[in-house]
Amino acid sequence: MPPFFFYLMTLATFAVIYGVLVIGLNIHWGYTGILDFMYIAFVAVGGYVTALLGLPPAQPAFGETYVLGFNWSFFPALLVGGLAAALLALVTGLLSFRRLRSDYFSIVTVAISLILWTVAGNATPLVNGWDGITGVPQPLADVLNLDFNGYGLFYLGLCSVILLLVYLFAERLYASPFGRVLRCVREDETVAQGLGKNVFTLRLRAFVIGAFIAGIGGGLLVTYVDAFNPSAWATPETFIIWAALLLGGGANNRGAMLGAVLVPVLFTEATRFLPNFYSPEFVNASRYIVVGILLILTVRFSPQGLIAERRLRISQRKLLPAAISMRGPERVAPDLTGPDAVSSLLSPERTSVEDTEAHSGK
């Protein structure tokens, strides 16, 4: 495989994994309106737990210390990684959703993300500190016996299958009554409460579900890059995923996947090709600058993102059979006597609501 194709395959794998991550954030922000600025911490927890369950026990003699190390196979480890991230979301949500308004909540999430990051870096026995973990076992590598490129293709395929499953899950969730009530909370939590919805548990459930997906994506990411340390999940990384979601289109999973291709992969990758001027740190920091500019432009010129939220229309066959359009050339004179009498604002003689209500069997 020529190096360029290998490079493309690498980018594609990152794009697919980020697709999973951005869809998870979409459930937080796009569906439910949760201002989650600790999203990268869920990714990290999922990544660490997946990796640490799969790794052999730590060997302090070689200067590495970490917990777990159970030699688990990949899929159970990935599942538990997702559950661990979900557990973090559950605890965070239980502590904060009841008391805090969404903007205060977002500050708390930044703080939690920073705390976790600092602890992971400094408490070396936990996840080997700032040095991080390496040698994460590659799933099914021993069974498949592929060469380096072949295995890369296999892993791309595996991630794609998981992205597909996550996408289908998220789409189904969006259109379900549960997704609808989440969007109700997003639009106006006061209305949701007034309609008898328990906003606290709804937010909590959405938070846990999104974090589970973040954990799964984190497991895929860490397994792919084979090494993971706190610099990979510093708090600002959350905003790369946010930028992807906002540029691609909040509340739209296709937009989320498009954003995953554009922001974390293409834009940040493009900064790699910037000429090395001023200082190496500047080029590294430039990706945040580029993403920041991108965010400003998005909010200014296309607040809906590149792909706007899908409007869920009623299928034609479910419309009322005797419905009479009150606008347009086909307007029919309302039948004011029949069981489906239509009251029209525009006609002088009107049937009262009572008639139609009575017929509706209420």
Add this chain to the structure above:
Amino acid sequence: MQHAVTTTTSLPSTYLLEVQHLVKAFGGLRAVDDCSLTVARGSIVGLIGPNGAGKSTVANLITGFLRADAGRVLFNGADIARLPIHRIAQRGLTRTFQITRELERMTVTENLLAAPHHQLGESFWLGLLSTPAVRRQEEENLQRALRLLRDFDLYDLHDEYAANLSGGQRRLLELARVVMTQPTLLLLDEPFAGINPVLCARLGEAIEALSRAQGITFLIIEHNLAMVERLCSSVIVMALGRVIAEGSMTELRENPAVVDAYLGEG
């Protein structure tokens, strides 16, 4: 706060709602000061009074949006004054808002479909699996929503985003949405504010029809006295945080205290 008992008596009261000695202070201002009122089952009751009389605060106290400093709110005989908003709504006491609130980035139909209580599909797993029971309930709710939209002259807008509705249409949508929850008592906070006379009449008809056909009890806070007179058999007047009079509009016009506080001379 001194009332630990939540249920008073097992006798069914003629009053659906009894507000007893409510007090709510904001700092030094007693916005609601020993306010007591009753709403009879099946009636349409008006609540009027000058700005700052505490009407909206009473509405917020009744529906759980504010916590009372003292006093009780009995709904169907049970004290609901300490319940969270959503629990009160689930018991059948629902409200609309002085400034309409829509679920803007949701369609008109979705605004209604989100409303009913205890939807099976609002459980994560059932919603995801979309079991036959969930689909049946969805279908029933959709048909109910579409009929309501037709009755409220919003049918042609069923796939429109609520954000694109006019002010009057938003009032109708908000009323239709709370009706979807099948409430027993609807508290409307200035439903006629800022809508044109034709739509006012339309909304009034809708309220009367809902009262007759569905037996919904209404408590309506309103400044449009013509509409209050038309709809309400009984009208409560508030001033300075307490109830100063109650009766029909005709009686109230003769009441010097009411004329002095609110209606003014001729």
